[in-house]
Amino acid sequence: MDLYEYQGKHYFARFGIPTSPGxxxxxxxxxxxxxxxxxxxVVVKAQVKVGGRGKAGGIKLANDPDEVREHAGAIxxxxxxxxxxxxxxxxxxSDIAHEYYASFTLDRSAKKHLCMVSAKGGVDIExxxxxxPGAIARIHIDPVDGISLDQTTALVAEAGLHPEAQAxxxxxxxxxxxxxxxxxxxxxxxxxxxxxxxGAVHALDAKVTLDDNAAFRHPEWAxxxxxxxxxxxxxxxxxxxxxxxxxSGSVGIIANGAGLAMSTLDVVTRAGxxxxxxxxxxxxxxxxxxxxxxxxxxxxxxxxxxxxxxFGGITRCEEVANGIVEAMSxxxxxxxxxxRLDGTxxxxxRSILAAHHSDRLIVxxxxxxxxxxxxxxxxxxx
Ligand code: GDP
Ligand code: MN
Numbered sequence: 001m002d003l004y005e006y007q008g009k010h011y012f013a014r015f016g017i018p019t020s021p022g023x024x025x026x027x028x029x030x031x032x033x034x035x036x037x038x039x040x041x042v043v044v045k046a047q048v049k050v051g052g053r054g055k056a057g058g059i060k061l062a063n064d065p066d067e068v069r070e071h072a073g074a075i076x077x078x079x080x081x082x083x084x085x086x087x088x089x090x091x092x093x094s095d096i097a098h099e100y101y102a103s104f105t106l107d108r109s110a111k112k113h114l115c116m117v118s119a120k121g122g123v124d125i126e127x128x129x130x131x132x133p134g135a136i137a138r139i140h141i142d143p144v145d146g147i148s149l150d151q152t153t154a155l156v157a158e159a160g161l162h163p164e165a166q167a168x169x170x171x172x173x174x175x176x177x178x179x180x181x182x183x184x185x186x187x188x189x190x191x192x193x194x195x196x197x198x199g200a201v202h203a204l205d206a207k208v209t210l211d212d213n214a215a216f217r218h219p220e221w222a223x224x225x226x227x228x229x230x231x232x233x234x235x236x237x238x239x240x241x242x243x244x245x246x247x248s249g250s251v252g253i254i255a256n257g258a259g260l261a262m263s264t265l266d267v268v269t270r271a272g273x274x275x276x277x278x279x280x281x282x283x284x285x286x287x288x289x290x291x292x293x294x295x296x297x298x299x300x301x302x303x304x305x306x307x308x309x310x311f312g313g314i315t316r317c318e319e320v321a322n323g324i325v326e327a328m329s330x331x332x333x334x335x336x337x338x339x340r341l342d343g344t345x346x347x348x349x350r351s352i353l354a355a356h357h358s359d360r361l362i363v364x365x366x367x368x369x370x371x372x373x374x375x376x377x378x379x380x381x382x
Contacts, residue, residue: 001210004047006089007224008206015179017172017190018202022091031072032065034090040064041093044071048083049229051207052124056080061093083229094204098162099192101125101136102173103207104180112140113180115147115173117159122192135159147177161195168201169193184214233277233300240292242279249274250378252297252306252335254290256281256315264309264367271371272381276303283315290320291327298333304378307370308339317341317349325356336360336377340370 003011009019023034024047035042046058053059058080060071068090078085099122107114118136120128128135137159141147152173156166172193180188189207196202215221237244243258247265251273255261261280268275277297281289297306310320320341328337336359341349353363364370375381 001212001221001224001228002049003206003208003210003224004049004087004089004227005045005206006047006087007227008208009089009203011183011208012176012179012203012206015175015183017175017179018200019206020091020094020202020204022089024087024089025072026076026087028069028072028076031068031076031088031090035062035065035068038090038092042068042090043093044068044075045089045091046075046078046080046085047087047089048080048085050081050083053080058085094194094202095197096192096194096204097197097199098165098195099204100159100161100165100169100194101128101189101191102169102176102193103187103189103191104177104185105187105189107140110140112142113147113177115139115141115152115155115177117155117161117169117173119160119162121194125191141177143181146181147174149174152177164199165195165201172201172203183208184211184218185209186211233296236299237279237296240296242281242289242293242296244296245278246300247275247277248302249276250302250304251374252276252279252300252303253309254279254281254293254297254306255309256283256311256320260309260311264307264371267367267371268307268375271368271375273371273375273378276300286319287323287326287330290323291330294327294331294333294337298331298335303335305335305374306333306337307374308337309367309370310339310341310343312341312343312345312349315344317343317345318352319349321349321352324361325352328356328361333360336362338362338364338370338374338377340364340367 006024022038025031025034041063044060046053062068062071072088075088101118101121103116116136116138120135137155152170156169161169187209190203192204194204231246233246251268253264253275255264258280265275281293
C-alpha cells in the first residue's frame with residue numbers, strides 16, 4: 001500500500017525523522033486554519049499518490065491568507081495525472097540551501113536492502129540514474145547485520161552532501177532504516193531531503209510503500225484504511241469473490257486458472273491488443289461464477305470485447321457451456337464474447353453453444369484465433 005505524503009510524514013515522525021510542522025485540509029477554510037497553525041509562509045501541497053506534483057502545479061508557496069485561499073482553492077479538486085486532489089497538506093515553508101535524495105528499498109536480485117543517497121535531489125531520481133549514475137551513492141545492507149552510523153557517515157560523504165549536512169543526514173539515515181525495517185516498508189524515500197539555510201536537515205517529501213504482507217503485525221495501519229485510492233472494478237470483484245486485477249486495456253479477460261489467465265494476457269498482447277483486466281475464475285466455472293465475472297467486466301467502461309478462455313481439466317466443458325448460456329441470459333452484456341473452449345468434453349460444450357452463436361457470441365478453435373478476433377472486435381491493433 002502506498003501512503004500519501006502526509007501519512008508518510010506521520011510515519012516518519014514515529015521514528016524520529018524530522019519534517020516540517022503542518023496539517024491536512026479538505027476545504028479552503030481548513031487550509032487557512034492549518035496555515036495559521038503552521039506559521040507563514042506555508043506550502044500548499046496536493047495529496048495524490050503520484051510523483052511530479054510540483055511540475056503539475058500541485059505545490060505552491062503562500063505568504064499570507066489570501067495566497068492560501070487562492071492556491072488551496074485552485075489545487076483542491078485539481079486533476080493530477082488522473083488523480084483528483086481531495087486534500088491538501090499545509091506546512092511551514094522551508095528555506096532550502098540544498099536538496100538531496102535518500103531512500104531504502106529491497107534489491108531483490110542482491111537479496112539485500114539497498115540504500116541510495118544523492119546530492120542531486122529534488123529532481124526525478126530515475127533521470128539522475130540514467131544521465132549521471134555516478135551521482136548516486138549506494139550501499140547494500142545485509143538484513144541480519146543492519147546498518148551502522150559508520151556506514152551512513154561514509155555514504156553521505158561519498159554522495160558529496162554539504163559538510164554541514166553530513167552528520168545530521170547520517171543519523172537521519174539510521175532512523176530511516178529503522179522506519180523501513182521495523183515499519184515494514186517496501187520503500188521509504190525522501191526526495192528532497194533538505195539542508196535549510198539555518199543548517200537543519202529534514203524531509204521535505206515522503207514516499208512510503210508499506211508491505212501489505214506485514215499488515216498482520218501492524219494493527220495501527222488500520223488508520224490508513226479508507227484513504228486508499230480504490231479501483232471500483234476491484235471492489236465489485238472482491239465482493240463477488242473473484243481473483244480480479246484491473247488493467248487499462250479494452251479486451252476483458254476471463255480464464256480458469258491463474259496460469260491460463262496470464263497466458264491469455266500474453267496472447268492478447270501478441271495479437272496487438274491490450275487486456276482490460278486479469279480475471280481467474282478458478283476451478284468451478286459454473287453459471288454463478290461466470291455471471292459474476294461477466295458482470296464485473298461489463299461494468300468496465302473501457303471494455304470493447306470479452307475473451308473467455310477455458311481449458312477443461314477437472315472442470316468439464318459442457319458445464320462451462322451451460323454456465324455461459326445461463327450467465328448471458330442473466331447479464332445484459334455491452335460487449336461481444338469470444339470463446340475458446342478446450343479440454344475435457346470440449347465437443348459437447350461447443351455443441352451446447354452452437355445454438356447460441358451470433359455476433360455476440362463467437363466460438364474460436366484456438367487461443368490465438370480467439371485473441372485475434374477479440375482484439376479486432378475491440379477496435380483492432382493499436
Ligand atoms: P513532488 O514534486 O511530488 O515530488 O513534491 P515535493 O514535495 O518533492 O516538492 C517539489 C518541490 O517543491 C521540491 O523539490 C521543492 O523544490 C519545492 N518545495 C516543496 N516544499 C518547499 C518548501 O517548504 N520551501 C521551498 N522553498 N520549496 C519547497
Ligand atoms: Mn518529491
